[in-house]
Amino acid sequence: MTKNIYSVGQVNTYIKNLFSQDFLLHQISVKGEVSNCKYHSSGHIYFTIKDEKGAMSAIMFAGNRRGLAFPMKEGDKVVVTGSIEVYERDGKYQIYAKEITRDGMGDLYLRFEALKRELEEMGMFAQEYKQPIPKYARTVGVVTAPTGAAVQDIRNIATRRNPYVQLILYPALVQGEGAAASIVNGIRALEQMNVDVIIVGRGGGSIEDLWAFNEEIVARAIFDCSIPIISAVGHETDWTIADFVSDLRAPTPSAAAELAVFDHELVIRQLATAKERLDRKMEDKLIRSRERANFMQTRIRYLNPVNQLNERRQRLMGWEEKLEEVMRWQLREKRHKLQLLAGRLEGCSPVKKLSGGYAYVQTSQKKPLLHASMVSPQDELTIYLTDGSLTAMVTEVKENEPGTRT
Secondary structure, eight states: OOOOOOOHHHHHHHHHHHHHHOGGGTSEEEEEEEEEEEEOTTSOEEEEEEETTEEEEEEEOGGGGGGBOSOOOTTOEEEEEEEEEEETTTTEEEEEEEEEEETTOHHHHHHHHHHHHHHHHTTTTOGGGOOOOOTTOSEEEEEEOSSSHHHHHHHHHHHHHOTTSEEEEEEOOOSSTTHHHHHHHHHHHHHHTTOSEEEEEEOOOOTTTTGGGGSHHHHHHHHHOSSOEEEEESSTTOOOHHHHHSSEEOSSHHHHHHHHSOOHHHHHHHHHHHHHHHHHHHHHHHHHHHHHHHHHHHHHHHHOHHHHHHHHHHHHHHHHHHHHHHHHHHHHHHHHHHHHHHHHHHHHOHHHHHHTTOOEEEETTSOBOOOGGGOOTTOEEEEEETTEEEEEEOOOOOOOOTTOOO
16 A cells, blocks of 8 residues: 655645635634733734643734734733634744734723724725824924823923923823813813914823723814824824824824924024025125126126227227328329339420420411421411420422332
8 A cells, every 4th residue: 555645845735724724713813821922123023822721823913013902011811813824834823913902801992993993984094184293383282191201201302302382281181081071172272272283192001091092082073173183192002093083193202292393403403504505505696696797897898889989999090000001002102103104204295305406386277287298388387496486487398209208
């Protein structure tokens, strides 16, 4: 007979499938005492739940932390609700917690969950209804007990961060009978005083101690308030209905004071830094403006009509000098040419010829006598000499033979 041999992983997978097919294990509540409780930096909580007959590993993932309304610690008697599954790698089963309540607090927890679901369905937790917390609050209203660590922490933090902020305390009951109505009255009174922001809270405690902040009238007063409200109830792990409906949740009253009161010294330093930056920018802008003004001034001087006229006068003077030089050169050239022409003219001058014994003869018609054939005997002639003129009469005309020159 052949034996079936399985790997460890196959066996673990088989057992996991058995667990997954058992619907009782999908949603089960187990009560016991908490031990080996460890809060991991990732937000997960690892612990063991045990009783006198056995122990079981348990884990609550960070995404399910809303199912834990108190700071769980060693020795707490709790009821863990979740699913039991097999972790294949290690071959062990554990309960994956979705809700954890203190043993004996089941009724309060059920009331808490029922009101939480109702208000959430009404949209009172919706982010679009959250009012922004003013960045520079001058008046801060506080609804809490007049004695205790919470109000003292708020005072100390507010004084350290900004001694000029005004704290207005409404001394309210935060625990026991009439606490919810007292908190509501405090919210409404501070709203009438028109403070900038309201802190509603108290120190830590059990679920019964914090129950006033889980009442519907408190939730509705926070939601209806026109002033932004910061809830600061209990410790970081404590969650109440007031935390969900408020505009901002602070893990502790001290943290609420940090969120509500701005750091005066930090703002002074920021303003000083901003002033230095603004001064530098202004100085840079002034330098650039001066440079531009100097440039424009230089340009204006250059484009000034007087400067333009002076420049054109200088240019005209230059042209005038050039013109005079050209004219002098032209005159020299003309004089030289005139001298040449005068020499040539002198060579052809009748006066010079006349002074050499020649004469200029005109006919009676005042025409120059060029040929003998132009006159006849008895014609009058005018003879011009260098020192006067003579009138003569032609007595005889003799012409040369053709081809003969005289």
